[in-house]
Amino acid sequence: MLILCKKKLLAIGSIPEIKSKEKFYPLRIIPTMVLFLLLFLCSSSLLKAAEKTSPNYSIHYDGYARHFPFYPLIDPLGKKHSINQFLGKITVFIVSVPNMTQGKKQEKWARLLGEDPKTKLPDDVALILVEDISHAGFFKGLALSHIKKNFNANSRPFPVLDMNGTLTHELGVPKNTTQILIYDKSGNLYQVEKNLDNIELTLNRIHKAIQRLEREKKRFANSST
Structure with a gap:
C-alpha cells in the first residue's frame, strides 16, 4: 500500500514554477491538495487493514466484563487463586x-462441558464454575457442604465460591441466573x-467458538516463532 502511494506521488512530479503568482495561484495549491488527499487515503486503507488482522475478536456485550475482573478466586477450601493464572x-x-431454580441447570452444564466424553471441552481449556453463594x-x-465434599x-x-456475589456482579451476570x-x-x-434451554444449539455455538479461538491461538503461536 505504501509503495503504491509512493508511485502515485512520483507521478505528480515537481511543482511547476509559475511566474504570475496572482493569476495562477490556484494552480500552485492543486499538487499540495492532491498530496494531502493521497496521504489521507493511504492512512485510511492501512487502518482498515489493521482492523481486519487484529487478533482481538471479542464481541461487545453491554454490562459484561470485557476482560477478566481483577478479583481473587476462592476454592471450596478457602484457598485464593489469581485469575491471571488463566491468561x-x-x-x-x-x-x-x-x-x-438454578441448581439442576448448573449441574447439567458442568457435566456437559466438564465430564461427558461426547460434549466436554478440550482439556487445555480452563473451565470454572462460579457459585454465587449470596443468593x-x-x-x-x-x-457449601456438597461443594466441599x-x-x-x-x-x-x-x-x-462467590460468597457475597461480587465476582458474579463483576462478570456482569444477572443474579439468580445461569450463564x-x-x-x-x-x-x-x-x-x-x-439462554441455555436449547442444549444442542448452545453446545454447538460454544464448541464453534472454542474451535475459532484455538485456530487463532495456533496461528498466533506460529507467527511468533
Whole structure:
C-alpha cells in the first residue's frame, strides 16, 4: 500500500514554477491538495487493514466484563487463586447459583462441558464454575457442604465460591441466573451464552467458538516463532 502511494506521488512530479503568482495561484495549491488527499487515503486503507488482522475478536456485550475482573478466586477450601493464572488459556466460566431454580441447570452444564466424553471441552481449556453463594438462600449450608465434599484439585469444572456475589456482579451476570462466558487467551470477552434451554444449539455455538479461538491461538503461536 505504501509503495503504491509512493508511485502515485512520483507521478505528480515537481511543482511547476509559475511566474504570475496572482493569476495562477490556484494552480500552485492543486499538487499540495492532491498530496494531502493521497496521504489521507493511504492512512485510511492501512487502518482498515489493521482492523481486519487484529487478533482481538471479542464481541461487545453491554454490562459484561470485557476482560477478566481483577478479583481473587476462592476454592471450596478457602484457598485464593489469581485469575491471571488463566491468561494464555481459553477460559470458560459457568456462572450460576446453587439453589432450587438454578441448581439442576448448573449441574447439567458442568457435566456437559466438564465430564461427558461426547460434549466436554478440550482439556487445555480452563473451565470454572462460579457459585454465587449470596443468593443460595436456605440452600446455602447444604450447597457449601456438597461443594466441599466433591471438591479436589482436579475437579472439572473448577468450583469457585462467590460468597457475597461480587465476582458474579463483576462478570456482569444477572443474579439468580445461569450463564456461560467465554474469554480468549488474552482474557478478553469473546462470547456470552445467556439462554441455555436449547442444549444442542448452545453446545454447538460454544464448541464453534472454542474451535475459532484455538485456530487463532495456533496461528498466533506460529507467527511468533
